[in-house]
Amino acid sequence: MIKASLITHATNVCFQPRIEGKVEIRPASGYSAPVAISLVRICLQRRETIHPAAENVAKRHLGTPRRDTTDVVGKELLLYRCATGRDSEQVMTMDLPFVLFIPFGRGGEETNRRIPPASLQLPSRTAETYYELVVTVQQGPSIQNKYAFPIPLQRYDTLSTFGMYNRPEHKAVTSDNIVTLGISLPRWSYGPMDPITVYIKLAPNPDWLAKARKVTIQKITLAIEEEITYNPEGDEPTRKVNRLQKHTQTIGAKLPEEGYVTNMGIIFPHKDLRDANGIIRRGQPAFPNYEVTSFTTTSTLYKIEFFLTIKAQLASARDITLRQPIVICPLDHQACKEEMDAIEQAAKDASAVDQNNPMLPARTIVLADDPNALASLGYCLVGGQKKPLIE
CATH class of the missing domain: 2.60.40.640 (Immunoglobulin-like)
Incomplete structure (x- = not known):
């Protein structure tokens, strides 16, 4: 069993819209037992649903059923893959920084290149656009777990100050x-x-x-x-x-x-x-x-x-x-006026970002055979027993 958590630092909305964050993987049960990790992937997923009859109780049952669609926004990123020739690595802790770039071109009929719509839920869920970051963790040849983290997405292209x-x-x-x-x-x-x-x-x-x-x-x-x-x-x-x-x-x-x-x-x-x-x-x-x-x-x-x-x-x-x-x-x-300064600063920050080399922080991976493996989880060996590490 593993525990995956997600920390997102910023969402930039100008010229280089992106989500920056870090995937943290720790053991869940058996706090000091290493977990087998083969690969880790992350993607931004959009789910849309409509149910025009949902506002009316009678029509909700007699009308057309709810319709939904699921798409990956942009590309899925491979954050980690174990060494060639091995099924998995025994890992104690794993921190994997990432930058997911969001499409900002019209893209014609290509759905994955369109600017994604903002998150929205209409009353009675007659229509809904829902985003989540999905982390896929492969553990050996047969076990694959997916962890979804909801994330709101806003757009700023309709500001009345433009x-x-x-x-x-x-x-x-x-x-x-x-x-x-x-x-x-x-x-x-x-x-x-x-x-x-x-x-x-x-x-x-x-x-x-x-x-x-x-x-x-x-x-x-x-x-x-x-x-x-x-x-x-x-x-x-x-x-x-x-x-x-x-x-x-x-x-x-x-x-x-x-x-x-x-x-x-x-x-x-x-x-x-x-x-x-x-x-x-x-x-x-x-x-x-x-x-x-x-x-x-x-x-x-x-x-x-x-x-x-x-x-x-x-x-x-x-x-x-x-x-x-x-x-x-x-x-x-x-509120639109107050956003203009932040948008201008975001545009300046985005000008220094290279999609091909976004300059991510180094990832941290502590394997089970590392001498300081227990310390990375906050424990140490005292007299052959595992105790909380106090620095």
């Missing part, structure tokens, strides 16, 4: 060529409790002014919608739309010839991480504590998108609905 999200977005639609609905968004990435402000304009068609003068603007509704697509790459994708927030402005006025202009605002909802006593709840080891229920992400078995829906209800003309995609980040705008 310049690409701070460009204004414009869009205009019409339903019957009498009235045009146009909007303008100052930016299009938001997080929990971030205000979303939309500039809205209803303009008459100058070629149909006679009909446009009869139009009455009854009300304008602004809503945030979450759209989850299950099995997006399959033959029969399933879509589910959830309305997260809604704000309605009652107008009740005729459409002016110069058009009607207004600004509407809405707050993106957040999930409270504290209980009734104000204490932050303990999260699961595999999932970060997000202040949102979900965020913009694309995975193999599911995809989550967000939209701003603006609907103008009119009299004497057809209602107009405009749907504008937005990006939802797990962090609010202030």
